[in-house]
Amino acid sequence: MTLLECKNLTKKYGKHTALNDISLQIDGGHIIGLLGPNGSGKTTLIKLITGLLCPTAGSVYVKEEPIGPASKNLISYLPDHSYLNGNLKVREIIDFFADFYEDFDSLRAYDMMAKLQINPCQKLKTLSKGAQEKVQLILVMSRHASLYILDEPLAGVDPAARDYILDTILSNYDEDSSILISTHLISDIENILDGVIFIKDGLLHTHALVDELREQDRKSIDTIFREVFKC
Amino acid sequence: MLKKLLKYEWKDTRKLLLPIHFAIVLITIIGCFILNTSIFDSEMGFLLAAPLLVLYILAIITFSCVTLVYLYIRFYKNLYTAEGYLMHTLPVTHTQLFHSKLIMGYFWFFLNSLLTTISTTALGASLGFHEAFKEMSGESSGSFIDDFFLSMGQTPDTFSFADVFGFTLPMFVFSLFIMILVCSFSSVLMGYVSVLLGQRMERNKLAATVGFYFGIYMVIQILTSLAVVIPELLLMNKYLDEPMNFSTQYIMADSFQTLFPAMIISYLLMDIIFYIICRILVKRQVNLD
Numbered sequence: 001m002t003l004l005e006c007k008n009l010t011k012k013y014g015k016h017t018a019l020n021d022i023s024l025q026i027d028g029g030h031i032i033g034l035l036g037p038n039g040s041g042k043t044t045l046i047k048l049i050t051g052l053l054c055p056t057a058g059s060v061y062v063k064e065e066p067i068g069p070a071s072k073n074l075i076s077y078l079p080d081h082s083y084l085n086g087n088l089k090v091r092e093i094i095d096f097f098a099d100f101y102e103d104f105d106s107l108r109a110y111d112m113m114a115k116l117q118i119n120p121c122q123k124l125k126t127l128s129k130g131a132q133e134k135v136q137l138i139l140v141m142s143r144h145a146s147l148y149i150l151d152e153p154l155a156g157v158d159p160a161a162r163d164y165i166l167d168t169i170l171s172n173y174d175e176d177s178s179i180l181i182s183t184h185l186i187s188d189i190e191n192i193l194d195g196v197i198f199i200k201d202g203l204l205h206t207h208a209l210v211d212e213l214r215e216q217d218r219k220s221i222d223t224i225f226r227e228v229f230k231c
Numbered sequence: 232m233l234k235k236l237l238k239y240e241w242k243d244t245r246k247l248l249l250p251i252h253f254a255i256v257l258i259t260i261i262g263c264f265i266l267n268t269s270i271f272d273s274e275m276g277f278l279l280a281a282p283l284l285v286l287y288i289l290a291i292i293t294f295s296c297v298t299l300v301y302l303y304i305r306f307y308k309n310l311y312t313a314e315g316y317l318m319h320t321l322p323v324t325h326t327q328l329f330h331s332k333l334i335m336g337y338f339w340f341f342l343n344s345l346l347t348t349i350s351t352t353a354l355g356a357s358l359g360f361h362e363a364f365k366e367m368s369g370e371s372s373g374s375f376i377d378d379f380f381l382s383m384g385q386t387p388d389t390f391s392f393a394d395v396f397g398f399t400l401p402m403f404v405f406s407l408f409i410m411i412l413v414c415s416f417s418s419v420l421m422g423y424v425s426v427l428l429g430q431r432m433e434r435n436k437l438a439a440t441v442g443f444y445f446g447i448y449m450v451i452q453i454l455t456s457l458a459v460v461i462p463e464l465l466l467m468n469k470y471l472d473e474p475m476n477f478s479t480q481y482i483m484a485d486s487f488q489t490l491f492p493a494m495i496i497s498y499l500l501m502d503i504i505f506y507i508i509c510r511i512l513v514k515r516q517v518n519l520d
Binding site for chain 2: 013014047050051052053054068069070072073075077079081082083084085096099100101
């Protein structure tokens, strides 16, 4: 079954077209890189899939469900910025997720927190910026969701933290699920990707399997990206 | 899911609003206690009474304003800023999100209005006519309503509560309760409508929200004033036609009889209109920046 289907998706802000006629399909069991430079439309596409934006034209389906409570139940989403109430204790946020998402695994969340020596009784805002980002990632990866959407999970973190994030992503997603990772730090994630989507100026430039692309061009994805998006 | 949303809404809002409402109860109890002692009988005590009264009034107004503004800010912040990324990706409908905010917001502001009314009435009754009548005549009949009649130059037996206030005491309290019910709802909804209208703008959404709020507030003030003034003018006409019936008591009684229904109907209409607008705006999908 197709996990994610975007049909002729267009988003305009006034006269500016952020995304233009994007159509794509993602099946289960893949890690897809959503790649493009800043302002190419990656976050807009993600926000349309998660229901945070309303499309100007076109439609999105997750496991044949249109955007709504049913589709949101299937998606575990990590935004590119802090989105949790900093006044809440980590434990309270875990309870919140466990209450709303049937597929949330509290034990997994507490286990990961313990490994990082994050005290669940601490208020989120009292943690360091890096620790807050890790808490957000842990919450998202503690769900047994069908589709994980991670918007710039590696941006602004040190190399050691990047390793931790990638390890957390790889060791916590179910095999039937898919992960859509938006980033422009391709070299860091190239090895874990099995598919890529290139977005250029709001248009779908490439949607292909990594191995096919490498064989076809005899270049790394990072090199192909640099060529496609050369300024 | 609405129950779960309400649970978390309660947990979050109670942190600020529960202490505020405890404070209203506390200052009311302390105020009544002080007014029932002879502390203000001396000249120094009387001088102390004025600033204390001003402080009390300021506190009550501040508590109401803080409650309402906090509810508006929470609605905006929780749904349309960074926190909205969490709330709008929960497996719930937009209508459920809106209703959770509305129900909890209404609960708090209704409680606030009710406690404020009870507080001012309790302090007014403690302070009020006993002291006023003592000052004027040097004697007191010992009850609030009797003193009220006496201070107006009437003997207590001449007029009943209904003659002065237009309703029997239970009916007056009931009407006041209904008015607080409908008025609190529209107060909360007015802020929510402004936020939702502000979100329809392409840019400067927060500034647009504030603009919409003051715009709606002004329109509402004009309309409610008309709804109150027109029946009162008709009433005055009646007294001009029948000067024989002209007396303070009858004017007050008739005023209350026309004022309460006019206010209740006006606010009820506002509630319905605001709610319909909110439902229409909420049904449209969000566009978070």
